[in-house]
Structures are given as C-alpha cells and as structure tokens.
Amino acid sequence: MRELFQNPAFQTMAFQGIALASLIAARLIPIVQIVPYFGGKATPQTVKLAITITLGALIFPTVWLQGTAAHIPESTALLGLLLLKEVLVGFTLGFVAALSFEAIRVAGQLIDNNAGLTQATSLAPQLPERVSPTTNFLLQLSIVIFFAIGGHRLVLWGLAKSFERLPPHAFIGGESAAGTELLAQSAELLLRLTADAIALGVLMAFPVIAAILLVNVFLALVNKSAPQINVFFLGMPLKAAVAAFVLLLGLDVVLDLFANRALEDLTYLETLPALFGGPP
Template identity: 25%
Template sequence: MISNGQIQVVALLLCRIMSFIAAAPVFSQKDFPNLAKIILGFGIIVSVYPQIDNYHVITSLIAFLLIVVKEILVGLAMGYIGQLVFNAISIAGQMIDFQVGFSMAQAYDSTFQVMSSQYGKMYYWLAVALFFMMNLHQQLIIGVIKSFKIIPLTGGMADGATIQGVVRLFCRTFIMAIELAAPLVITMLIVNLLLGIISRSVPQLNVLMLSLSLQAGLSFLIVLIMLPNIVDTLQQVLPHSVTNMEEFVRALK
C-alpha cells in the first residue's frame, strides 16, 4: 500500500530533478528528446529514493506547496549555474563574431531559440563534445544525487553569502568569456589597425572590401592554429560547471 509520505517524496524528487533537467547544460536543449529527459529524470528518482529517510509527512497543503516551489527553484538554480560555463563560451563566440564581422551573418538557432553567432556555435558544440568526452555529464548527475544529502527535501535556505556567491559566478562567467575570446579579438584589432594605416597610406585601395575577406580568412587560420590551445582551455573551464553547482548546493545547506 502506497502511503501519503511516499507520494510526497516522489513528488518532491520529481520537482527538483525535472526542473534541473529543464535548465541544465546539454539536457535542456530542445533537440534533446523529451522521452530521454523523462527516462533520465525517473532514473535519477529511482537512484535517489532509497536515500530519503526520516521524512515527516506534511499535512498542511499550503506548507507542501511552498516546499514544492522551493524544490523547483533549487532545481532550476542548480541547472542554470551549471549552464553558466556554456553561456560564457557562447558569449566568447559572439565577441569574436562581432570583431571579425560575422555578426551580420547571425542566424536563428532552433536549438536555443535565439539568434546565434557562427563562432559561438562552433565553440559551443566543441564544448559539448568535450563535456561528454570528459564524462562531466555523469558528474553532473552525481552532483544532483548528492544534493539530496546536503539539502534535504524540507531544508535548505539561501542567505546573503549564497547571493554574493552567485554574483561572483556571474562575474567569473564574463571573465571566462573575455579570456576565451581575447586571442582572436586582439588579433583582429591589430589587423584593423594595420588596415587603417594602409587606408591612410594608399587612399586608392578599397580597404572595406579587403578587410571583409582578410578578417574572415585570418580568423579561420588563427582558429586552426590555436585549436589545440582552445581545446586545452575548454578542458580547464568545463569542470567549473560541476564545481560551481556543488558550491552552490553547499551554500544552501
């Protein structure tokens, strides 16, 4: 016979886990099959359920609804903080596109339902490939399972230190994006400076038409040359998606 306590536990587990999947990196993509999301969510619930003990049945409907909202917010926050690293990678690609001149070639990406840049998509999918190669998706799921030991279903509270930590994560995200985009952006600035000098020295030369093809060709060449360094940088950056989420969970303890 299924008791009210068991139903409440499964409902609260479902709220946190499915809201996490709805905001987490890779799993939240539109192209990720909905059936796979459901199977993943219920698989995590089966893994977590035996760990839940000392749960007291909530008799008040209002109190239960408040805990449901709390679990949804915790899951969304965990997934979004894990997504911040991928946002930094996409921002880096957009900065490069703006400097190279590809910002005019942005197209609608149905995966994210936003206007995406060319280098932004390249950096993002390279990061996704490395994410799976480094088994970070497994660590992300393990982090969600461990979160139930740190934050019980009826516990967890955000204080001033937690909010400050989230603000620092946002700052770190923009710093990360600048560091990823800096080599190409600086190179393109130097190229633009040289083209400006050429245009002043040889007024007859159509520098505008020359710069479009020159910047595109140089950017591709620099990316190919720096591809091993880009991969090494992404390998150092991507684990932060897991560590940032774990730090946030500990802060809510």
C-alpha cells in the same frame, strides 16, 4: 488488494513515495530545461520528461534510504512551499551548471562581433535563438568535450550529493539563525561565478580580438597609403580568415579553459545546497 489499499501504513508509505518523487522531480526539471547538454530547445518535452524520470529513478533510492520521506509534512501548504523551494534550488543549480557554456557563448559572440560575422546566424538546437557561426561551433564542440571528459557522470554525482546536502524536506535557510547570512553568501557566490564566466569568455576571445585589431590597423594603413583600394570589402573576408586561423591555432587552450571551468562548476552542485541552509 482492497484491504492493502485501505491499510494506514500502506497509505502513509504511498503518500511519502509520491511526495518524495514529486519533490525530486521539481528540482530536476529546471536543471534539464536549462543545461545545454540535456538537449536544449530542439529536444521535445517528452524526451526531457523521460530524462527527468530517469534521473529521478536513479536518485530516488538514495534519497529514500536517507529517511527523507518520513520528514515530509502532510500539510498541503507546506508541501507546496517545498515544491517551490525545489524549483528554486533546481533553477539555481542548473544556472551554475550552464555557466561554463555561457562563457563559450560570450567568447563566440565577441569573436564574431569583431570579425563582422554576426549577420551569418544559424540555429543552435540547445539555445532559444539563432547565434553566430563561431558561437554555434564552439558550443557544439564544448558539449562533445564535456561528455568526452566524463562530465555527465559528475553531474549525476553532484545531483545526488545536492539531495544529501539539502534534503527535499528542508526549507532554505533551515532552522539556523544564520539563515539570512547563508542566503547572502549564496547570492554573492552566484554573482561571483557569473562574473567569472563573463571574464573567462572575454579571456577566450582575447587572442582573436587582438589579431583582428592588428588587421584593422593594417587596413587603416593601406587605406591611408592607397585610398583607391576599397578596404571595407577587402577587410571583411580578411578579418574572418584571420579570426578562424587564430581560433583554430589556440583551440586546445580554449577547450582546456572550458573543461577546467566546467568541472569546477559541477562541484558547486554539492556545495551550493549547503549554503542554502542544508546540513554541513
């Protein structure tokens, strides 16, 4: 056994295996921390670590067979830079994968702001703060729908493809002279995806906001014709009831919009690493 550990070939293979596993984990950890369907704030860090190890174990053989480990530099400085690069890539991919849920969050917050329900907050286990009731309801329902349509399988596929498009040993921008242009395209894509997510959240909430606006017009007419009626206390439960009714009436449309957006965002787990300078 001692001779085995002193064997240069074994030492090289052990170093490559440990370095590759570390680089894979550095990309996966931000994704597990950011994306809501991996548990969020309420999930203990030990469970998140177990999820990271499981995902890494599934992806490691594929990346190893690609010959990536042989290209990992032995320099400590270069290896440290590669680890920082993997954390940045993981954060970016996690941010994109969570955008559809942020659209749901925007929609729920807009609905409750107009319905006057922002004070009735509750704890969302996947988020670091308390949210309004509609936001919490839509978020939990969207996570269930995500798993029901097989989104978790697409996540595994996208993560495996991301290591193929941008191997752990490759730096952002690669060796291409157009590296700066590729990074600019990546930043532009992230900004566009963020704007699209906000626009989608507004679109989801628009029917409820329009209905509440009509209720406000009705209450204004009532207050004008019968000033003795306290429309403030009358309007609070009325707006909440109308918001819930309109939301439930169009819930299937909201969920369809969310599902389409979530599946579209998952495709960027493959294409974004290529924009970072990985091989086409």
